[in-house]
Amino acid sequence: MSTQTTSGLAIETAGLVKTFGETRAVDGVDLAVPAGMVYGVLGPNGAGKTTTVKMLATLLRPDGGEAHVFGHDVVREADEVRGRVSLTGQYASVDEDLTGTENLVLLGRLLGHGKPAARQRAAQLLEAFGLTDAAGKQVKNYSGGMRRRIDIAASILNTPDLLFLDEPTTGLDPRSRNQVWDIVRAVVAQGTTVLLTTQYLDEADQLASRIAVIDRGKVIAEGTKGELKASVGAGSVHLRLREATQRPEAERVLRTTLDADVQLESDPVALTARVGSGAANGQGAAEKAARALAELARTGITVDNFSLGQPSLDEVFLALTGHDTHDAHDARDHAGKDDKDEVAA
Amino acid sequence: MSTATQTESKELAPVSAESLAALLVSGERPPRPSAWSASMTFGWRAILKIKHVPEQLFDVTAFPIMMVLMYTYLFGGALAGSPKEYIQFLLPGILVMSVVMITMYTGVSVNTDIEKGVFDRFRSLPIWRPSTMVGYLLGDALRYTIASVVMLTVGMIIGYRPDGGVAGVVTGVALLVVFSFAFSWVWTMFGLLLRSEKSVMGVSMMVLFPLTFLSNIFVDPKTMPGWLQAFVNNSPITHLSSAVRELMAGDWPADEIAWSLGWAGLSVLVFGPITMRLYNRK
Numbered sequence: 060m061s062t063q064t065t066s067g068l069a070i071e072t073a074g075l076v077k078t079f080g081e082t083r084a085v086d087g088v089d090l091a092v093p094a095g096m097v098y099g100v101l102g103p104n105g106a107g108k109t110t111t112v113k114m115l116a117t118l119l120r121p122d123g124g125e126a127h128v129f130g131h132d133v134v135r136e137a138d139e140v141r142g143r144v145s146l147t148g149q150y151a152s153v154d155e156d157l158t159g160t161e162n163l164v165l166l167g168r169l170l171g172h173g174k175p176a177a178r179q180r181a182a183q184l185l186e187a188f189g190l191t192d193a194a195g196k197q198v199k200n201y202s203g204g205m206r207r208r209i210d211i212a213a214s215i216l217n218t219p220d221l222l223f224l225d226e227p228t229t230g231l232d233p234r235s236r237n238q239v240w241d242i243v244r245a246v247v248a249q250g251t252t253v254l255l256t257t258q259y260l261d262e263a264d265q266l267a268s269r270i271a272v273i274d275r276g277k278v279i280a281e282g283t284k285g286e287l288k289a290s291v292g293a294g295s296v297h298l299r300l301r302e303a304t305q306r307p308e309a310e311r312v313l314r315t316t317l318d319a320d321v322q323l324e325s326d327p328v329a330l331t332a333r334v335g336s337g338a339a340n341g342q343g344a345a346e347k348a349a350r351a352l353a354e355l356a357r358t359g360i361t362v363d364n365f366s367l368g369q370p371s372l373d374e375v376f377l378a379l380t381g382h383d384t385h386d387a388h389d390a391r392d393h394a395g396k397d398d399k400d401e402v403a404a
Numbered sequence: 405m406s407t408a409t410q411t412e413s414k415e416l417a418p419v420s421a422e423s424l425a426a427l428l429v430s431g432e433r434p435p436r437p438s439a440w441s442a443s444m445t446f447g448w449r450a451i452l453k454i455k456h457v458p459e460q461l462f463d464v465t466a467f468p469i470m471m472v473l474m475y476t477y478l479f480g481g482a483l484a485g486s487p488k489e490y491i492q493f494l495l496p497g498i499l500v501m502s503v504v505m506i507t508m509y510t511g512v513s514v515n516t517d518i519e520k521g522v523f524d525r526f527r528s529l530p531i532w533r534p535s536t537m538v539g540y541l542l543g544d545a546l547r548y549t550i551a552s553v554v555m556l557t558v559g560m561i562i563g564y565r566p567d568g569g570v571a572g573v574v575t576g577v578a579l580l581v582v583f584s585f586a587f588s589w590v591w592t593m594f595g596l597l598l599r600s601e602k603s604v605m606g607v608s609m610m611v612l613f614p615l616t617f618l619s620n621i622f623v624d625p626k627t628m629p630g631w632l633q634a635f636v637n638n639s640p641i642t643h644l645s646s647a648v649r650e651l652m653a654g655d656w657p658a659d660e661i662a663w664s665l666g667w668a669g670l671s672v673l674v675f676g677p678i679t680m681r682l683y684n685r686k
Contacts, residue, residue: 213525
């Protein structure tokens with residue numbers, strides 16, 4: 060596939076700005092998205108994620124800065140960009156009045172397929188997405204999970220080089236969410252670059268190779284998941300003992316070997332210890348934890364279950380912004396503005 | 405509603421990763437569709453919408469029938485001695501009036517549609533930009549044709565006899581549909597410009613009522629005061645209804661046809677680019 064540019068970047072932006080009246084929805088965003096991976100853009104509601112995606116997909120004109128998609132300027136070479144990207148918005152980007160088949164045939168025709176080819180492709184997509192039974196139903200009668208599927212099916216009709224997924228699982232039940240994740244993995248495995256925006260930290264954790272954290276229109280951190288977590292430091296060791304009576308002894312051992320706080324869980328056999336901040340993402344932590352386990356075994360304490368957990372992206376977000384995602388959301392609510400308003404403006 | 409709950413509760417078939425992968429690999433990209441092909445595809449979309457919601461044909465069936473019957477029997481006796489004689493004069497004009505009035509629904513459908521997610525997809529496609537709007541107008545051209553057929557049928561039942569025969573009637577309707585297609589660019593503009601469906605309706609009425617009534621549709625302009633004649637005689641609707649009336653009567657009013665097509669061309673040239681500018685900035 061001809062997705063590689065000389066720089067190997069699918070998206071490159073410099074100082075991207077979009078203002079709506081007084082609000083600077085996007086306030087100098089720099090992104091460098093390598094081709095061929097899922098790149099996560101993580102941030103709370105109203106952080107400027109959707110506005111950024113709309114500029115990259117040529118739907119909004121930037122007020123400042125530059126953006127290139129596979130080396131093409133999104134303003135001057137909009138048509139080139141449009142030929143290579145596809146967009147799945149927060150709400151279903153399909154025609155609710157039409158059936159699943161009609162939507163896909165319509166789009167196939169608009170992408171240049173002849174009638175028979177468009178029909179065949181529509182049938183294949185519906186089959187692959189498990190929607191054959193609903194093919195003749197109007198999309199307005201689809202469930203949330205089905206809408207997402209038809210929407211993504213429409214987006215990959217022509218195998219785009221870059222797929223924008225704007226909060227693809229917002230409002231979905233956990234089961235449908237997992238199914239969307241599987242689809243995203245299958246799409247990226249075939250060489251399509253995916254730019255995924257999400258306000259769910261576990262979603263970015265599950266899918267993205269690199270993550271940019273965005274808050275109030277600015278990128279406040281960027282890197283691999285490991286780098287982001289390491290920048291916050293500390294993972295934690297969770298232990299379950301066989302005998303509750305051994306817990307005080309285990310607590311003492313852990314405290315001395317790990318040189319860290321030990322937390323007693325409500326479960327009488329469980330305890331958790333923070334492992335000191337390792338420079339290289341928990342590598343030091345693993346070593347320390349191994350030493351602690353050996354020490355416990357030597358003291359005669361039986362450990363039934365053991366796990367070494369990385370810090371959650373929730374903790375990452377809190378450490379980076381000084382407020383958690385929920386605060387940011389509230390602040391936006393008070394300002395009387397959300398992502399959708401920005402877009403409508 | 406029962407269908408919604410039914411699909412909701414039913415277990416969704418799993419996504420097949422292998423067939424998905426095969427589809428993604430096999431996807432070679434065909435060349436972009438031509439402007440014509442993209443516009444026709446959007447026209448097909450408009451027709452599909454009519455298919456799914458046939459009630460929307462109410463305004464091109466019931467409304468025109470009402471117009472014919474109402475004005476024929478209301479004014480017929482007073483203006484032409486009898487409804488039967490009046491319909492001979494009125495029908496081509498009331499046809500023009502009804503169809504031109506129906507054009508305002510284009511603005512309403514653009515306005516309600518444009519906020520939907522699907523427009524983001526259309527606008528991110530590498531296609532001829534105006535094709536989305538042209539598609540609406542092609543779908544509407546079909547509606548104008550339906551309205552014309554309905555009104556001519558009712559007219560003929562109550563006594564209208566076109567001397568121009570089939571050829572005259574078909575040419576007249578064709579001219580009317582072409583004019584309405586061109587004139588509708590005013591409404592695509594307002595549909596994109598105004599914030600709500602209601603304001604689109606309001607503005608449409610403000611434009612359409614004076615434009616269609618201040619014409620030669622109901623009466624000969626000779627009875628009007630001079631200042632009004634000046635307006636009426638130069639109104640595009642007067643030119644159009646004269647052209648349609650004479651075509652259906654079997655004449656070839658070259659001047660009036662030229663005026664009608666000239667106004668149509670002007671409408672596209674002025675409002676087409678404004679519509680596209682608004683569409684690109686939305």
